[in-house]
Amino acid sequence: MNKLSHSVLWIVTVLVTACNIQPKQEPIEEVIDRGLKASTEQALLMAKELETQNGRLPKTINKEGKLETSDYSWWCSGFFPGELWYLYEYNPTPEMKKYAEMYTDRVEEVKHITYSHDVGFMLYCSYGNGYRLTGKPEYKDVMLTGANSLATRYDERVGAIRSWDFNKKIWQFPVIIDNMMNLEFFSWASKASGDDRFRKMAISHADKTMLHHFRDDYSCYHVVSYDTITGMPHKKQTHQGAADESAWARGQAWALYGFTMMYRETGKPDYLNHAKHIASFIMNHPNMPVDKIPYWDFDAPGIPNVPRDASAAAIMASALIELSQLDKSTEAKSYLDFAEQQIRSLTSPDYLAAKGTNCNFALMHSTGHFPGKSEVDVPLSYADYYYVEALMRLRNQLKNKSL
Structure with missing residues (x-):
């Protein structure tokens, strides 16, 4: 055997040995x-802690490190009850x-709210x-009452649901990208009531958003304000992002989730194509960290030394899992693979809290309003x-594949 053969054999041996000693992926x-299981443990601790605090729901941790409620x-009032229902679905004890019923009951009065576009979040979750x-x-009765309350915020001249009522000197009719998330509530209401106006409002809002909220690279603005006479945008800005032209991470997540859901609800190919473009922007962004948990804004000054947003990652993962099921192209696997990476990161000690810590929330390191x-x-x-929704969606998808 010549020297070259010996060298090749040595390199192959080293590579094989290296592969064999790599830790196996869980x-x-x-x-x-x-x-x-970790989410269940934390949620039960949270539920018991607030059980005797009439009407209170978990929100975050305050600057003193104490649990903040609302x-x-x-x-955000509907999220904890919704999480409990998902965990009940996982383990129906x-x-x-x-606790799911108890905390859901605490949200009932939302059905009369007409001053907020978030009624969909609050009641549908x-x-x-x-x-x-x-x-x-x-x-069902509570939700239909709530859907009619939310419908009062829809304006036919604009063709969208009004998001906020403040800053009236700056915005005439502000619509934030988050508002896409309320359209699933309208879609449900249309089917549950037989009233097609809810579905029409949802489609009109989605179409308007698709037309005016996005840049050429399929990143989205946070706030678009419409002229109430012409129905056309007069301002495109941010409120929670780094700058008007930046890509606020959670905003991109809302957009991805919203248009994926609207394709599921309507079957309109334009929504699927739009969701895929948004997914491509997110997944291929040069500032997406290796662990796939985004910085709070993709264009935040100071990257990489800026806070992450685990909430954006959880929303993205949940949306990508659904997109991988709806899309029949070869790209579907890439959506699932990316979501799996995000779930692995979120379920690591870097983001998943130890039992009894983190004021009994499951995930650490989110950013609300930087x-x-x-x-x-x-x-x-x-x-x-x-996060729990993404876990349940992936769990169900894997179960269906094994059947």
Whole structure:
């Protein structure tokens, strides 16, 4: 054997040895189960802590490191009840059902709210999951009342749902990208009531958003304000992002989730194509970290030394799992692979809290409103909700494949 052959053999031996000593990756099924069990433990601790605090719901951790709660009127009020329903679906114990019902009841008064566009978040995540799993007719009644309340914020001249009522000197009719998330509530209401106006409002809002909220690279603005006479945009800005032209991470996540969901609900190919373009922007962004948990804004000054947003990653993962099911092209696997990477990261000690820590929230390191110096590098109720939803979606997808 000549020297070259010896060298080749040595290199091959080293490579084979290196491959053999690499730690085996934890099977994704075990990651999912570990994440759901950890979320269950934390959620039950949270539920018990607030059980005697009438009407209170978990929100975040305050600057003193203490649990911060809200009543039903805060836009995040429906997430903890919704998380409990998902965890009940995972492990249907009487205790989990008791708490899911208890905290869902605390949100009922939302059905009369007309001053907020977040009624979809508040009721569909809580009562919607409860109704899906129990079929209780009173849950349906609450949601239909709420859908009619939300419909009062729709303006036919603009063709969209008004998001906010403040800053009237700057915005005439502000619509934020988050508002896409309320359209699933309208889609449900249309089917549940037989009233097609809800579906028409949802489609009109989605079409308007698709036309005016996005840049050429399929990143989206946070806020677009419409002229109430012409129905055309007069301002495109941010409120929670780094700059008007930046890509606020959670905004991109809302967009991805919203248009994926609208394709599922309508079958309109334009929505699928739009969701795929948004996914491509997110997945291929040069500032996406190796662990796939985005910085709070893709264009934040100071990257990489800026806070992450685990909530954005959880929303993205949940949306990408669904997109991988809806898309029949060869790209579908890339969506699932990316979501799996995000779930592995979120279920690692870097983001998943140890039992009894983190004020009993499951995930650490989310960012709510960085420019406002509010909820920076803290747990958030919606991060936990979409994390658990993503875990359940992936779990169900893997189960269906094995059947």
